[in-house]
Amino acid sequence: MKTSELVEFERVGKVYQVGDSEVHALAEVSISIGVGDFISVIGPSGSGKSTFMNLCGCLDTPSEGRVMIDGVDVAGMTDDELAALRNQKLGFVFQQFNLLPRTTSLDNVALPLLYAGVKRRDRHHKAMEVLNLVGLSDRTDHHPAQLSGGQQQRVAIARALVNDPVLLLADEPTGALDTRTSAEIMMLFQQLNDKGISIVLVTHEQDIASAARRRLTFRDGRVIEDKPIEQLRFLQPDRSVKIA
Ligand code: ADP
Numbered sequence: 001m002k003t004s005e006l007v008e009f010e011r012v013g014k015v016y017q018v019g020d021s022e023v024h025a026l027a028e029v030s031i032s033i034g035v036g037d038f039i040s041v042i043g044p045s046g047s048g049k050s051t052f053m054n055l056c057g058c059l060d061t062p063s064e065g066r067v068m069i070d071g072v073d074v075a076g077m078t079d080d081e082l083a084a085l086r087n088q089k090l091g092f093v094f095q096q097f098n099l100l101p102r103t104t105s106l107d108n109v110a111l112p113l114l115y116a117g118v119k120r121r122d123r124h125h126k127a128m129e130v131l132n133l134v135g136l137s138d139r140t141d142h143h144p145a146q147l148s149g150g151q152q153q154r155v156a157i158a159r160a161l162v163n164d165p166v167l168l169l170a171d172e173p174t175g176a177l178d179t180r181t182s183a184e185i186m187m188l189f190q191q192l193n194d195k196g197i198s199i200v201l202v203t204h205e206q207d208i209a210s211a212a213r214r215r216l217t218f219r220d221g222r223v224i225e226d227k228p229i230e231q232l233r234f235l236q237p238d239r240s241v242k243i244a
Contacts, residue, residue: 006070006167006198007033007056013064014051014221025051026221029065033167033200038193040209040229041202043218049202050171052218056200057090057169058082070166087116091160091168095175097152099144099159105131106140109158116163130158133195134188150181154188161197168192170201174208186211 014026026048033039033056041049054060055067058074061082067074070089074082099108110127118126131137134154144152153173160168170189174182186208193199193213201212209215210229217225 004035005032005068006035006037007031007200008068009055009065010068011065012055012062012067014048014055014060015063024221026055026062029221029223031216031223031226033198035166036193036196036198038189038199038213039201040212040215041200041218042204042206042209042215045204047218048221049218051221052216053169053171053200053202056167057092058086087112087163089166091163091165093153093157093160093168093170093173095172097144097149097156097176099152099155101144104141104143105136105147105155105158108144108155109162112159112163126162127158130161131155133161133192134158148181149177150184153177153181153185157185157188157192161192166198168197168199170199172202172204174203174205182208 009029009031012026012029013024016023016025029052041052043049051060055062056069058069059082061067061074061077069085072085074085077085100111103111106124106127109131110123113123113126128137128140131140134157136151136154136158139147139151139155144155147155157173174185177185189199189201190211199212201208203209212229214226214228216223
């Protein structure tokens with residue numbers, strides 16, 4: 001395998017057993033996600049997007065084919081091994097920001113490092129660094145309730161970045177935000193991607209999907225289109241803000 005590939009799906013299928021019948025959530029999915037990619041995943045409800053993300057995120061294993069994450073085959077890994085892979089290599093961002101309410105931005109962001117056994121001083125240093133990266137260095141002592149939705153999502157993105165993941169997985173990250181704030185968050189993803197961070201983002205909105213560099217379209221558990229996006233939305237090449 002080429003070392004520049006972070007995720008490889010080889011003819012991946014996922015079958016769920018529901019009572020007596022089988023649900024084919026994914027079928028014959030073969031794709032590669034490379035270093036520096038920014039991919040949006042789009043498709044109607046039930047088309048397999050979440051199943052695909054769960055496999056990328058080591059939350060599940062395939063029923064058919066092979067999934068490699070940063071060169072590691074997930075087949076046969078125990079739940080603990082999958083959790084370790086997740087913690088070390090992946091960052092997750094969700095629609096609901098999932099921040100601890102009575103905890104400052106700094107401590108919310110530093111939390112994964114606490115679990116990883118990093119010393120307090122180093123935790124705070126690193127948390128400051130990523131809060132700065134998402135443009136929130138002046139909100140480190142605020143609690144989530146003192147922040148706007150967009151700011152809370154920035155804290156959540158900083159938390160996802162604090163372990164230096166190889167890949168950021170975002171599941172409908174703008175789903176709870178208004179149009180303008182969604183555009184700002186997408187610009188932040190674009191800026192992070194410009195810095196070399198690889199991103200896979202699920203959305204059901206075409207506009208949001210068009211902020212990525214590549215778009216995967218799912219239907220009935222299959223990738224029906226895998227296409228580069230030439231005209232990037234939101235942040236134009238001259239870096240002027242263009243909100244659709
Ligand atoms: P999407 O995220 O695009 O809405 P999903 O990946 O959630 O699609 O679902 C794909 C298909 O697999 C759907 O038909 C869904 O009902 C089915 N499915 C997903 N998860 C499960 C599960 N845990 N058990 C049974 N069927 C499932």
